[in-house]
Amino acid sequence: MLKISTLEEFNKKRKRKRDASLCLAVQKIIDAVICRGDEALREFSLEYDNVALDTFRMPLSEIRESHSLSPELKQALEKSAGRLEAFARFQLSEFLPFSFREKETAQGVFAGEHILPVRRAGIYVPGGHFPLFSSLLMGVVPARVAGVEEIAVFTPPGSDGKPHPIILSTAALLGIDEVYALGGAHAIAAMAYGTESVAKVDMIAGPGNAWVTEAKRQVFGDVGIDLVAGPSEILVVADDTCDASLVAADLFAQAEHDTQAVPLLTVYDEKVRKKVIKEIIALLETFPETETARLSFEENSICFLAESAEEASRIANVLAPEHLQLHVKDPSLYKGILKNYGSLFAGKGAAEVLGDYVSGLNHTLPTGGTARFLNGLNVWTFLKRQTTLRTEKSCDASLYQEARIMAEAEGLVGHGHSAIKRK
Secondary structure (H helix, E strand, C coil): CCEECCHHHHHHHHCCCCCHHHHHHHHHHHHHHHHHCHHHHHHHHHHHHCCCCCCCECCHHHHHCCCCCCHHHHHHHHHHHHHHHHHHHHHHHHHCCCCCEEEEEECCEEEEEEEEECCEEEEECCCCCCCCHHHHHHHHHHHHHHCCCEEEEEECCCCCCCCCHHHHHHHHHCCCCCEEECCHHHHHHHHHHCCCCCCCCCEEECCCCHHHHHHHHHHECCEEECCCCCCCEEEEEECCCCCHHHHHHHHHHHHCCCCCCEEEEEECCHHHHHHHHHHHHHHHHHCCCCHHHHHHHHHHCEEEECCCHHHHHHHHHHHCCCEEEEECCCCHHHHCCCCCCCEEEECCCCCHHHHHHCCCCCCCCCCCCHHHCCCCCCHHHHEEEEEEEEECCCCCCHHHHHHHHHHHHCCCHHHHHHHHCCC
């Protein structure tokens, strides 16, 4: 547990190979849905979810009449959705209201930009043992703020053929009237290509298991996706002023996600590592059903030793973790150095779990080092920036000659002809 390792050793093991058999199985599912539509969806629902479904879309009456939320949970969800909306609007503030804009880049030449939402989005919400209804908020709210016209929710059915009641109730709370009892790779295929009863979407967003993730990877290009996410991960940087019990709690919160989750720790003194391990062991002995977290810690947890804030920041920048948490005396010392992370949680009060649920941040984030170049799910996921060009009579004629020169240098004489015809 939290074995000491170097960055180089960890990175050698970090690259996960794609499971060839999983890739092939997912491809067969996608092909079947493309070829046989609803018939294939029924077969896969029976095979993977053990339910025989005649239809997949939930009747509007059942969505609106669901009442499985306690008053406390309903209030928490409403407040969380409000904060997500407020932050999404903040992200767009410099562009609202959306309007066409132009810049004159040369005499009489105007380059313009429209910002427009995708028309239809599919939001995937994991079900199973842990129904992640919070992921419904994370997908629906930014899509709605972006102005997406149609939002459809896809989530696995339970033994009764219906989505988990809390997911269904959360959809009702958000005013969603299109919910499908479909999960797994076949749900992604239905979203991407459409069937007799499922209209295809323009953008797919939301986390899922390895099958869902692989399906998103394979359909990308035919449809947009938010990102291809792997197992959840956190890197905690802790100095000798940290509360070891809080560090352990934050690491444990990620470890309980999945046996493949990756809890990482950077310390300046090995005494801190030992204190944290002691607190983790106490948590494993206190909570029920800790086997998932135990395996995560035993198989995947690593501790890095650093000598300075600069070195700890270098480790973080190379790892580019999904979640980066600072349990240090002065988090401000790190903020100017840290460059790569999905979300940063600065200080012991900024619990990562707040980012999961109630802070206004989105919890669908890049993993596996992809935070070096990817954003997490956000309002811009659902927006397109489209460019335009127009000219006026005053257009500088030398531009056509310049275009011809460049085109002919590339060997594209047709391009050059098209340009010079306008001179």
